[in-house]
Amino acid sequence: MQEALFYSKTTNGQVQCELCPWNCILSDGQTGNCKVRSNQNGVLLTEVYNKVAALGSDPIEKKPLYHFYPGKNILSVGEVGCNLHCSFCQNHRISQCKASEFIGFHNISAKKIVKEALKTWNNIGIAYTYNEPFTFYEFLLETAQLAHSKGLKNVVVSNGYINEKPLQKLLPVIDAFNIDLKAFSNDFYKKYTKGKLQPVLDTLQQIAKSPAHLEITTLVIPGLNDDTSEFKSMVNWIASELGESVPLHLSRYYPQYKLNAPATPIDTLIELYNLAKTQLQHVYLGNVSDAQRSATYCANCNAELISRNHYNTEISALDTEGKCKKCGTFASVIM
Numbered sequence: 161m162q163e164a165l166f167y168s169k170t171t172n173g174q175v176q177c178e179l180c181p182w183n184c185i186l187s188d189g190q191t192g193n194c195k196v197r198s199n200q201n202g203v204l205l206t207e208v209y210n211k212v213a214a215l216g217s218d219p220i221e222k223k224p225l226y227h228f229y230p231g232k233n234i235l236s237v238g239e240v241g242c243n244l245h246c247s248f249c250q251n252h253r254i255s256q257c258k259a260s261e262f263i264g265f266h267n268i269s270a271k272k273i274v275k276e277a278l279k280t281w282n283n284i285g286i287a288y289t290y291n292e293p294f295t296f297y298e299f300l301l302e303t304a305q306l307a308h309s310k311g312l313k314n315v316v317v318s319n320g321y322i323n324e325k326p327l328q329k330l331l332p333v334i335d336a337f338n339i340d341l342k343a344f345s346n347d348f349y350k351k352y353t354k355g356k357l358q359p360v361l362d363t364l365q366q367i368a369k370s371p372a373h374l375e376i377t378t379l380v381i382p383g384l385n386d387d388t389s390e391f392k393s394m395v396n397w398i399a400s401e402l403g404e405s406v407p408l409h410l411s412r413y414y415p416q417y418k419l420n421a422p423a424t425p426i427d428t429l430i431e432l433y434n435l436a437k438t439q440l441q442h443v444y445l446g447n448v449s450d451a452q453r454s455a456t457y458c459a460n461c462n463a464e465l466i467s468r469n470h471y472n473t474e475i476s477a478l479d480t481e482g483k484c485k486k487c488g489t490f491a492s493v494i495m
């Protein structure tokens with residue numbers, strides 16, 4: 161256990177965690193909504209500091225990031241805990257369990273993870289992923305700072321549920337984010353995630369203003385977030401507030417955890433893909449086999465720049481400077 165960052169003490173022994181929008185007020189012995197930060201004798205502790213639950217090398221496309229070092233691998237690390245509670249969570253075994261209940265932690269130092277990343281083949285850096293990385297903020301920050309000092313890239317795959325101050329502290333050492341935008345309705349967030357929409361929008365705007373690369377993922381769930389007028393509002397908001405070049409991944413839902421609605425029909429995904437393409441330059445379908453809608457096209461001449469077949473990536477029409485070989489337009493791809 162390690163003392164947490166971003167909290168304040170009250171006069172009666174309670175502490176208030178200021179890491180995420182829950183701002184949990186905890187009495188002695190109580191654990192926060194994320195199940196991994198607790199008040200122990202008036203001190204807020206992170207119970208998961210360097211307790212790694214999953215570590216492995218993944219293609220960067222698996223995060224998913226399609227415009228950030230395509231074709232490279234990234235060492236991916238996750239712990240346990242999450243500050244949202246989605247009924248459709250795809251990783252609920254590690255995200256929704258208490259730190260005290262998880263069996264199989266590996267105590268690994270930041271130094272060791274960085275060392276591993278440096279010797280992994282075709283690897284560009286470290287991705288903080290699998291569970292919600294902001295709930296292991298202290299270890300994430302320490303590892304990311306060390307990784308940066310060694311020339312590695314840092315990637316965060318997150319639900320975007322974090323307060324402004326901790327996010328601002330993290331931004332200088334994070335090179336790319338994939339943030340879930342689970343729906344464009346506060347009712348959806350309230351009912352199916354137990355959180356709120358606005359803090360996620362705030363996070364997206366802060367990242368878009370920073371030098372970090374940003375991509376967004378929406379898991380499309382039939383009947384819950386596939387309403388076309390709500391979806392149009394979401395796409396309009398992304399284009400106007402974040403930029404039309406921000407890539408949007410529309411991922412197919414399959415029944416998981418507490419939700420047993422049937423898998424998303426392919427026609428629904430294609431309809432939303434076509435709608436999104438009217439506003440955004442780069443839209444992708446995920447969790448489906450669809451080479452046409454997984455490829456990256458030039459925003460100017462529509463040449464196919466990067467082809468993808470599952471996790472096989474072929475950079476077909478981009479030159480070494482990241483320009484379209486056909487028309488010379490710079491593609492929004494970091495190589």
Ligand code: SF4
Nearest residue numbers: 177180183184192194
């Ligand atoms: S990080 Fe955890 S303890 Fe802190 S405010 Fe969020 S849910 Fe509460």
